[in-house]
Amino acid sequence: SQKIEQNSEALNIQEGKTATLTCNYTNYSPAYLQWYRQDPGRGPVFLLLIRENEKEKRKERLKVTFDTTLKQSLFHITASQPADSATYLCALDSLSGAGSYQLTFGKGTKLSVIP
Amino acid sequence: DTAVSQTPKYLVTQMGNDKSIKCEQNLGHDTMYWYKQDSKKFLKIMFSYNNKELIINETVPNRFSPKSPDKAHLNLHINSLELGDSAVYFCASSQGDIREGPHEQFFGPGTRLTVL
Helix, strand or coil: CCEEEECCCEEEEECCCCEEEEEEEECCCCCEEEEEEECCCCCCEEEEEEECCCCEEEECCEEEEEECCCCEEEEEECCCCHHHCEEEEEEEEEECCCCCEEEEECCCEEEEEEC | CCCEEEECCEEEECCCCCEEEEEEECCCCCEEEEEEECCCCCEEEEEEEECCEEEEECCCCCCEEEEEEECCEEEEEECCCCHHHCEEEEEEEECCCCCCCCCCCEECCCEEEEEC
């Protein structure tokens, strides 16, 4: 069966350290992968999109990798700050049977950055 | 100047009632979506419309009916509400046609539906 797993439900790290979140998937062939941030009581906010033929994508303190052989994406936040505390969602972007791209979300990892 | 807005933010109702949630986007996007986020926090696609045309229609009870009067609006009507319909419903939009490629999605603030 198809599965998307984000490494842990919760991750605590010290301010200033690099946070690394993992997204593993099985029985999917996503052409793209997206990461979103969700704060309590709010809708997800888009962070990054990476294509299957891209190994790495960066945006300011964020870095995403996408390994289609390992079926894994890593999401890094360098020099983490308390304001980075939120739930981070991995989403696979696959072509559905109807011929449209469709996002399938993981459950998310709740990151807490401790001052 | 809210990009994607939903009303109401909270909806508490009795089993068996019919209710609607409204969504509007002022981004000029072509595609709109409805997602459901259940108590376990999984966010799942329900429907997608591109320029008022239904594109994605996941396995959702037919008590749920989306309506897109124009490309800036996508409303969700739910008939005969059940306890299991309690969840947070998110509207989203994206630029372009999702049959041509993936796009970042812009989400609304969500509507928390509680069925008693």
